[in-house]
Amino acid sequence: MNVKAYMTTLGEQARKASRALVRATTQEKNAALLAMATAIENSAEQLKSENAKDLANGKANGLDAAMLDRLAITDSGIASMAEGLRQIASLQDPIGEISDMSYRPSGIQIGKMRVPLGVVGIIYESRPNVTIDAAALCLKSGNAAILRGGSEAAYSNQALAACIQTGLKAAGLPATSVQVVETTDRAAVGELIAMPQYVDVIIPRGGKGLIERISEGARVPVIKHLDGICHVYIDDDADQDKAIKVAFNAKTHRYGVCNAMETLLVAESQAQAVLPILADMYAEKDVELRGCEKTRAIISANVATETDWATEYLAPILSIKVVADVNEAMDHIAEFSSGHTESIITENLSTTRRFLAEVDSSSVMVNASTRFADGFEYGLGAEIGISTDKFHARGPVGLEGLTSQKYIVLGDGSIRE
């Protein structure tokens, strides 16, 4: 197979489908999503047997238990894919929304209309449910999608692709609205990210290595986050109960997620009071503590090095630094944060205003756990990823992040004098 020619064909077909999708009604798009949900439920046995081939290959290739777990399609996984499709069908259609229409002195009327981006390329690793989530979000937002899943999930993804096709057909939408790349040749990824004439944006979902490779090579915009080095800062004026509650939740609610706290900053005036209590609570959860010198003078902790401040542990490990005040806290954040999510615990309004204005992260919080940084918690209804870039979409990305706004102008034979 000539991978370049194959990917070019997918690109041409996607571009053409995107022109049909911009005309598709909300009713047609929802009908397709609901038909996909039914198709998935009706194909449960088929999905599981195809998935079993991937699992067998995975075992033979020595995938570890966590990877096999992510790869598995279970009955509850099938139910949740179908439920996800129905939820996305129930969300408001963002396309065509017109805002800010106003008259100008020249007599023209000007506003903005929300429109699809066009063609979205999604590159992901083992989880086959991403095939359904990504297809659904792209379709609802009027975008054609080209999906490239991990080779370890090839049988599962093709079986899910068949359900997607059933849904598109039922609604009379082009079969090429969603295309799942069939070749497992890695060159296909290289082609997909370098076809600006056919693909408008790439969204990589997976480990940092994958995302870095794609960002380096892409010739179109990439919506991504690399790291989640999130901070909680306990301010001089923090309520200690809230501080302890949030600092505990932000670290221990889940470890392997990008919005978990990795570094706790504590104002010197608070350290004596809150650190011993928190240390006991973390100890019960077997969280390893790594502290600065001042921290280690108060509680028992390993030594934190420069590297710790710059590390996303994704594990039951926490680095702790005692700082003089909010200025030192914000300096530390400016130096080491990955721009994902930071939270301050304080009752002081002026300090709050400064922290909100000055901290340059996709989510900035007050008296709340960093774990809230999530599309569902924010009310987006669904999430295709989280962006730590400042361009286009920032923070959790839902349907709106898959759209653009163009200017529309209405006149009455209006000319420029």
Place this chain on the structure above:
Amino acid sequence: MNVKAYMTTLGEQARKASRALVRATTQEKNAALLAMATAIENSAEQLKSENAKDLANGKANGLDAAMLDRLAITDSGIASMAEGLRQIASLQDPIGEISDMSYRPSGIQIGKMRVPLGVVGIIYESRPNVTIDAAALCLKSGNAAILRGGSEAAYSNQALAACIQTGLKAAGLPATSVQVVETTDRAAVGELIAMPQYVDVIIPRGGKGLIERISEGARVPVIKHLDGICHVYIDDDADQDKAIKVAFNAKTHRYGVCNAMETLLVAESQAQAVLPILADMYAEKDVELRGCEKTRAIISANVATETDWATEYLAPILSIKVVADVNEAMDHIAEFSSGHTESIITENLSTTRRFLAEVDSSSVMVNASTRFADGFEYGLGAEIGISTDKFHARGPVGLEGLTSQKYIVLGDGSIRE
């Protein structure tokens, strides 16, 4: 001079200044802008004598009359730079604007806050007034700026930089908030576009060649447009008076601008009536017409080739195509438009709705001249450029295009259950 080390220093200083600018009050920013305006007026003689050196060098180097004209700083140019600064001072400060705050079932309150992008790099050609415009727009939007003008305007730009410094100093803002690159070494551009750690976005202003080179080499996002191949389509249901008025204005109001019409599409049912009238009007302005076969059966015109449909003339030349209907018009636009601005002339509501929804350009118009695609006409107050990309800023880019939105979350010791 070690250009890499020099540019790195500018980058570090700009990043540091951007953290101070995010704290700057609206009053401080406006005070700086107003002081710059006064400084420019007070330095009129100095500006003209430095500009005279550039003009003398330009003549010696054989610059043509149009380029020398763009390079010249006249008394009226000085007045309009000062006026521009005062206008930008009078615009509403976009920074800190909080929108869409609402409560979620978890109890957190979530919204978005508008914040600066950080550091903006601007690369431009001969016009020295861009130094002032760009500095003012970046400063008002809370961004640090690194400005790299054309080497032919080096003396002028350094003289203007001195006025900018006077303004920053008067307001107590960091001198490094706006830095004008002093070296004329072209390697400085290569460095500026490849420092993602210091520069958040590049805005090139100039010819297509410059913009292509920068887009190819940039390692940060670029706000740009390459071409303005704008279309007017006279629909079956057009009002002929409006059609003629708009088609004439869109071509002849100014020729060398990106929002001028380059191709006129005419529905077959209208061609016999409108083309002869328009041909006479264009003839009076010495506009060369290049037409398809059907056009040439009605009026006298040279042959339009495939190349014509894909050319931005920026000159008194117009290509004309007779099409069957709005579908053929939209197909032609999808194939040849540069995504800048297209306008339909029609009285038909259903056709209007389709054209607005389906044409994928930064501005889509009805019964209005493409010449309206402009930041001032749209009410943005000022314009740093026009973007034909779908990401981030699309269409005329004013202060808002130089900002980003981050999520802010307020809780009360809120944790994720």
